[in-house]
Amino acid sequence: MVGGRRAGSTVLVWAWVSWLASVILLLGQIRSEVTATGVQSSGDLMLGGLFPVHEKGDKTPCSSAVYDRGLQRLEAMLYAVDLINSDSNLLPNITLGVHILDTCSKDTYALNQSLEFIRVSLDALDTSGLECSDGKAPRVKYRAKPVRGVVGGSYSSVSLQVANLFRLFHIPQVSPASTARALSDKGRYEFFARTVPPDTFQAMAMMDVMQLFNWSYISTIHSEGSYGEFGIEVIHDLAMERNICIAVSEKIPHNADHKVFDTAVGNLLKKPTARAVVLFTRAEDARGVLAAARRLNLTSYFHWVASDGWGKQSHLVEGLQDVAEGAITVELTSQVVKGFDTYMSKLTPEKNERNPWFKEYWETFFGCKLGPPGSDLACPSTKRITKEAGYQQDPKVQFVVDAVYSFAYALTNLQQSKCPGVSYVCEAMNKYDGGDFYREYLLNVSFTGVVGSQVNFDERGDGPARYTIYNFRKIPNSHNYNYSVVGSWYSKLDLNLSEVSWSGNSYTIPTSVCSRPCQVGEIKIMQQGDTCCWICTPCKDWEMMVGEFTCQDCGPGRWPYDDKMGCFDLPHKYMQWTSIFALVPVAISCLGIVLTLTVIIIFTKHDDTPIVKASGRELSYMLLCGILICYLNTFLLLAMPGATICALQRFGVGFGFSMIYGALLTKTNRISRIFDSASRSARRPGFISPKSQVIITCSLVSVQVVATVVWLIIEPPGARFDYPTRDQAILKCRIKDSSFLLSLIYNMVLITTCTVYAVKTRKIPENFNESKFIGFTMYTTCIIWLAFVPIYFGTGNSYEVQITTLCVAISLSASVALVCLYSPKIYIIVFHPDKNVRKLTMNSATYKKAPTASSAASVNHGSEGVKLQTVPGTPSRTATEGGSQGAMENEALL
Secondary structure (H helix, E strand, C coil), X not given: CHHHHHHHHHHHHHHHHHHHHHHHHHXXXXXXXXXXXXXXXXXXXXXXXXXXXXXXXXXXXXXXXXXXXXXXXXXXXXXXXXXXXXXXXXXXXXXXXEEEEECCCCHHHHHHHHHXXXXXXXXXXXXXXXXXXXXXXXXXXXXXXXXXXXXXXXXXXXXXXXXXXXXXXXXXXEECCCCCHHHHCCCCCCXXXXXXXXXXXXXXXXXXXXXXXXXXXXXXXXXXXXXXXXXXXXXXXXXXXXXXXXXXXXXXXXXXXXXXXXXXXXXXXXXXXXXXXXXXXXXXXXXXXXHHHHHCCCCCCCEEEECCCCCCCCHHHCCCHHHHCCCEEEEECCCCCHHHXXXXXXXXXXXXXXXXXXXXXXXXXXXXXXXXXXXXXXXXXXXXXXXXXXXXXXXXXXXXXHHHHHHHHXXXXXXXXXXXXXXXXXXXXXXXXXXXXXXXXXXXXXXXXCCCCEEECCCCCCCCCCEEEEEEEECCCCCCEEEEEEEEECCCEEECHHHCCEHHHECCCCCCCCCCCCCCCEEEEEECCEEEEEEEEECCCCEEEECCCEEEECCCCEEECCCCCCEEECCEECCCCCCHHHHHHHHHHHHHHHHHHHHHHHHHHCCCCHHHHHCCHXXXXXXXXXXXXXXXXXXXXXXXXXXXXXXXXXXXXXXXXXXXXXXXXXXXXXXXXXXXXXXXXXXXCCCCCHHHHHHHHHHHHHHHHHHHHHHHHHCCCCEEEECCCCCCEXXXXXXXXXXHHHCCHHHHHHHHXXXXXXXXXXXXXXXXXXXXXXXXXXXXXXXXXXXXXXXXXXCCCCHHHHHHHHHHHHHHHHHHHHHHHHHHHHHHHHHCHHHCCHHHHCCCCCCCCCCCCCCCEEEEECCEEXXXXXXXXXXXXXXXXXXXXXXXHXXXXX
């Protein structure tokens, strides 16, 4: 049963193969009727070849124009086969034959041509397993040798098509020029290899060049087909990774005319700042783009970066040199095969009989016609294909030779492995599967090529990636142009910028950017609909950059570094003792302290003198202590803020003022009560003794002390940071300016009340006129504080001015009290001690006995005075009564 199933399966397989063979034979017969057979030479082992000998036609697959590069590659294969056949170390006693076909640079036509290789392979089928219906052995009509591998094609689009076909029949393929990235996919192109690298590396080399030039905004043009589409895809992917933006991307379709090229180049002008243009095109499309730029009068507008489709071809830029000037082109690193140049120079139409297209090439190359034998030839027989005649070796010749040699080395290894001891093609070698041959032998070859470079394949069948960077430039002091080597790429770019010449022989690297790079501290505001263009906007002074697009506030007390990449803590500012803003109030305070201590010392030494007693010693000393505390407050206000300092500031300012104005209020109130009482009766008023006065003053001061203690409990003292401007961090006490002034409200009440009493007592007798000086003190103090309040709040942004203003205001208030109240007394004590006697403190001149009972007794003080006058209708005071009343008033003051 199992044997029956196997037999059935075998029959089905051979039936399918037979049907496919018949179809291919039919197609081959049809094809042979319309195409040439190509180049054929016999040998023990056959290699196929696919080269673009003719350019593609407009209406037909092939045009009459011979493609110079394609024919050179065909001859390079023949040249390599000749070398191998003459080498005794490679395939000894075994010759290589070739079967080379023309692809006409068109993928569909190349696929049709490749069917010839399949037909030959089917002609050589093993018939031992086949049986005719009549019992006779089957007989194949045509006995042609199958190809062991194919060299070609050149264009990636051709290789993609034929590689799929060859995969079905296990025919290895080695391309010398196809660089599409997709061909590295072994899942789809299982038996494809190449002596060149994929376009991925070429694209990397091109992007490295543009990155070196700092071009961030570019346009691209690519050809339709696998070469251009796969290549430009890599360019776009790499551009995205490297933040290089694509402004315009144009595709040149097959059979493009002038209008298509003009439209493509015209579209590039929609983004005029993208001056760099990447060309990933075939040679004919690259020339079409240059011609379109010429027609649009854009001779020196664009900066071209071209792939190996342009490379270093001279005929591509012929007549368009001024448009192409400055172009950077990439070409696979290759060396001239010197023996091939000699080989080409010896070829003539008469000698080269194996190449049916050589005559066409000869006529195209020399621009002449070959006549029939015996007639006058338009082309002299002395002409040779040399450099002097305009010949230039195609860069891919080396890779064609390397491809042929890779087959030769692989077949040699196969022959030595499967046919040991013999020097011919044995049966085991004939039956060896092409797929196994590809994997086991072809991919494992490694040898030194004809130019001395190493030839090998990686696991994907790709060759090593080595590129040369060319610069198409004008030769100085001439009208000629050439391709100059300016760099190379082998894993990384090595390019000499000083050697790169641009349009007009300029050595200044042109720009190709949409927007200039933002400066330090500027962020990018992207333009809507175009991610490659932006507007640079500076961050505020106190902001740092978070990435390229965002500014972030550093926050209070912090400031950005110069590069805006981070923030640092601002130095904490507070009043420095060396500052002029501190030195001035300190000088005033020190002077005031010296003067106050001087007054205290003088008063202490003259404690029992009448003038000291008359001023009220206890209250004077309390008042002087308050003045001294006010001066000392300057040092507290200038000290570095802390919990203790801030607490002492709050306590000291209010306490000092309350002692001054509490003592002055007690004194003015005492004087007012004494004279008010004297005008009404002879009874001595209460609470005018020194002890009572001290108690009253302490009571008034205690109100301020209690209020300050409560304030300290409710709002504990401490330091805080104030930020009057974004670049300042001021260390201050943890209270508001308004709160500080509110704490002085009680002292303002004392000042106001004291001022009112000073006004009321302004007309007392001359010898009791201390209230006049108290009045001067209070008037001046009010003026100082009325001026201080707006200045204090108006200078909130300058902590130095604010603190200085406060210190000076406090010192001035204390100085006014010190000068106005004690300078007259000190003057008398020091300079006129003769006036510091008791009789001068008694009003003997004013209080006199009345001459009659009806006369009035008056107390005069200049033109004004306090008059004690009898009231009509009442008994008059006697002289004794008047004298005793005056004595009582005077004693009370003493």
